[in-house]
Amino acid sequence: MVEYIIPKVFQETVANNREKVALRYKEEGVYKDILYNEFGERVHNTALGLLTLGVEFQHRVSIISKNRPEWAIADQGIQMLGAINVPIYDTLNAPQMAYIIDNSEGIVIFCEDEAQLDKVIQIKEKVKSLQKVVVMDPVPPDKKLDYVLTFDELMALGKSEQAKYEPVLQENLAKIKEDDLCSLVYTSGTTGPPKGVMLTHKNFMSNVFETLKTVPINSDDCVLSFLPLSHVLERMAGYYSMICVGGTIGYAVSIDTVGDNMGEVQPTFMVSVPRLYEKMYARILEKVESDSPLKQKIFHWATSVGTEYLIAQKKGETSLLLNIQFAIADHLVFSKLKQRTGGKLRFFVSGGAPLAKHLGEFFASAGILILEGYGLTESSPVITANRIENHKFGSVGLPIPGVEVKIAEDGEILARGPNIMKGYYKNEEATREALEEIEGDIWLHTGDIGHLDEDGFLFITDRKKEIIVMSNGKNVAPQPIENLLKSNKYISQAILIGNNRKYMAALIAPDFDQLNRFAQEKDLSISDPEELVTTSEVRALFDNEIEELMQDLPRYEKVKKYHLLPRDLSQEDGELTPTLKAKRKVIDQHFAKEIENLYEE
Template identity: 35%
Template sequence: MNLAEAIIRKNVEKHPLKSAIGFKKKEGAWKELSWKKFSEIIYKTANSLRNAGIQENDKVAIYSDNSSEWMIFDLAAMAIGAITVPIYSTNNAEQAEYIINDSGAKLILAGDQSQYDACLDLVKKEESTLETIIVSKKAVWIKKEFSSFYLEDFIAKSSPKLEFCKKEYDEVATLIYTSGTTGTPKGVMLTHGNFIKAFDAHFEFFKFKNFEEELSLAFLPLTHVFERSWSLLCLYGGARVYFLEDPKNIAKTLEEVKPTMMCAVPRFFQKIYAGVLEKAEEGSSLKKKIFDWALETGWQTSELRRNEKPIPFGLKIKETVADLLVFSKVKEKMGGRLWFLPCGGASLSPEVTRFFDSMGIHVTVGYGLTETTATLTLFPLTKFEHGTSGKTLPGVEIRIGENDEIQAKGNGIMKGYYNRPEETEKVFTKDGWFKTGDAGKIDATGNLTITDRLKDLMKTSNGKYIAPQMIENLLTNNNFIQQIVLIAEGKQFVSALIVPNFEFLKEYLKKKNIPFTNWEEIVDKKEINDFYKEKIKEIQQHLSDFEKVKKFTLMPSEFEISNGEITPTLKVKRNIVLKKYSDVIEKMY
């Protein structure tokens, strides 16, 4: 079945006047579209794409920030059997050109002026496959003589009725280019069946009650398989999805929208966790005692719920008081209604998931890749194990292969890499299992624990193996550390490049009456380095001696997407960072 049809038709028939999506235009209020109106705009867009010459299996690209138009365009393209090719809004012109040419995209939706300008340059090139540019915002200046149209004008005269293109489960719905922490990005072919079967498996796994009443906020990039799959799943189940264009506005938007569900990356949870602990430490001894008591009470109740055991009446009373005095204040900052938060992209420490669970917010830690339509394993609502990546989704099988590599089979496994049969062959075993490139182990009750990326495992000159993600994750749980890159391969000890959390460091400077000059000078100051030395010593006291960071360099600025140091999903491109800062690293040895 066509994925777009599976999402739209049943919801329009079931509740045409219920809200489907929400969006905000600049400084205005949030607006909603009903399923009837949402479907009509999708149908008009789909018919306009057909009128523009887009045929079944043609590639249609999206180069834009999150928006309602993004989702409308995605569903419209799939509805007529075209293949959607998302491009990160943070990709530069050269990166966008590579994806457009590699996929052979004929038409593109551009979001802002810089994205349009990059596309305009391509349309002018004879060798480019790009023929037409659609622009979602009227604020963007366009050149109509170069096949450029505003979306509003593009769909104006099209019919709001549509005949869906029939699709088999194994036919390609989208090409998602891997963000590529190493090597050249490859187009992952995901099918209509990959998505539909994965969605059905999630609903079987969780057995949600009243899912149609949920509200999800899409703030991670829709280009990434995680947010895209989650937002499509929400729509598939009849829940509302609001789209946040600028993720920097997340704090304000949470309080405005008050979502009940939202997927996020580990850094989101780490920042909240570290911020709350920091505030508790700064409070009076009485406030600290109340906070510790509330945390202990929340932990007791959450453990009973996790193990499906009844909560004694007296403990329920304590829980209500703990929520009133402590947890409600934290939850209000997150909108006050969040209860279910899928988390992916990297590992998350058990103390962080326990903290949120104590507040009554279920962080569903999961594991998966672009090549597996996101989810392979995840926390159930109960009987999960903190510190793991949960249990397999229905329809998924995992096994541990050579070198402890996690291998998978099942509904979500990609069809292959677009136009790269040799690359595809490399990632499958002879008996058809997908090789994830991650190392892990499975316990007696079926919980998967990720030990590290096989490519990232480091061996010191003393022959000791270091798993950097676990140590990096431990250190970034602290509020004063924003980003970190461990160095150990071939070295006699572990060192690190550390990006401070400049917001918290600035507050620390004020408290210590250290005048601020610029970050280059601040990170070189002895008292600042001594402060971080103590922090790091305290954090890693439980690690083995060979795993501990012995030396570090504080960086004066964050690693950036724009200069290729991190991916759009905030994963550090280790090889690039190590090469770029090789001089800094050598000084530590």
């Protein structure tokens, strides 16, 4: 029987893959490798070092850093001594960081660099539990305070004190149980203050092993990691899953370099939120539109053949002629698209938010399958997933083994299984709202609305709390309409407005690459975005585009008025979570005047 304890799974993988590449990172312009034996040695010294700092069994230790080898080394070191990892998004400011460390009573924090150290120095005196800070990058002399040490110093300290602390480490490792907490993961707070989700070793490891039964990942696989490791999806799918199978993790330098890093790392699969696929789709179409009429014709022919081939293949009805056509389409078009992903990609994984159906269909027609799944931080995270051999576009797949899904009377999705959290840390009221005992079993209220089709595939309609209730009593799910708007090449982001209003409206952030191209075609010599979005030509363009998009919707769901934003919504302005979900309350506050103008008589 598999023992669902993270450090024991890790130790077994290290023992079986000592000379295999575990981690790849870019330094001074080239990718460098860390083998599993070196990975294991650094983890061991990190765990010993933490013991020398006074970290004990089930103590809380935070990590605030972008994805890099030290994140995984710190995490495994924390797990090895039975402590609890409290990851913090590196985009959070000092007060937000302070809230999480204080609420979790963290005693040590790993931070990436001088910028993150500065945040810690700001809040150190306010957070009484915090004792030590471990910095991954070199520390300037003026900031080498008595409570600050570097990661290298921590590992050296652990190695020098091994004789004293090794027995303690082995004792801690031996007493870890599957139901012990391994992490407190604070939600990104789209609807209020962050809540600490209590996740156990069994929550994570059961989710990994059961998902691996449905999504074929093995020791030959390599993942490009760029979705924040503070996000449970990346941590489970792009990190713990790879550790379990002995695969290789390559770290992207940043989200802006993902395209280049794909070519360098040559991943066999990647995990992302839909925003990446939306941007890839927009760039592909932009490239096609700039091509010659002949190349455009070839592209559209190839995607139509790809779609026909996909349907026939699923039915097991491909013909010799269709096989030949698809091979030609692949040679002329699809192979070039695949080469941009590194040339070895087997599939993408999408989660965190609904993926628009047309995106899944488009990439699949080009021979690049996006496996959409569904889950929450509270479910470690996977509840359902599409399979390579059994998928439906627009759905989030079938429940993974060991997890059950049912739909409540009000349409809310409920789930139960070994992956469901213990509750929210120090928040019994929120725990009671999320976890309900039904006929002797604990079910998680997901807060999402959806339905199961006749084959058991789950379809998400919207967030329960985000359903728009109009003044006429009509209920509108915003996400499908927002996805419809974003399918237009001129629209980058869309936020639907309409609560307690008599008609629907929208805030729209244009795709300024496309809009600037339009402006050039119309001889509009305007470079200022604020001025550009107010021109009559641009307004006429969006009037026509939105009217066409809305034509098949019921009258009450149609966007009657809209406001064009002069910029994208951003994390920096607090309008998006680190996983790029819209914070609707913040957006409503930031654009309160513009929204009111949409409803002026």
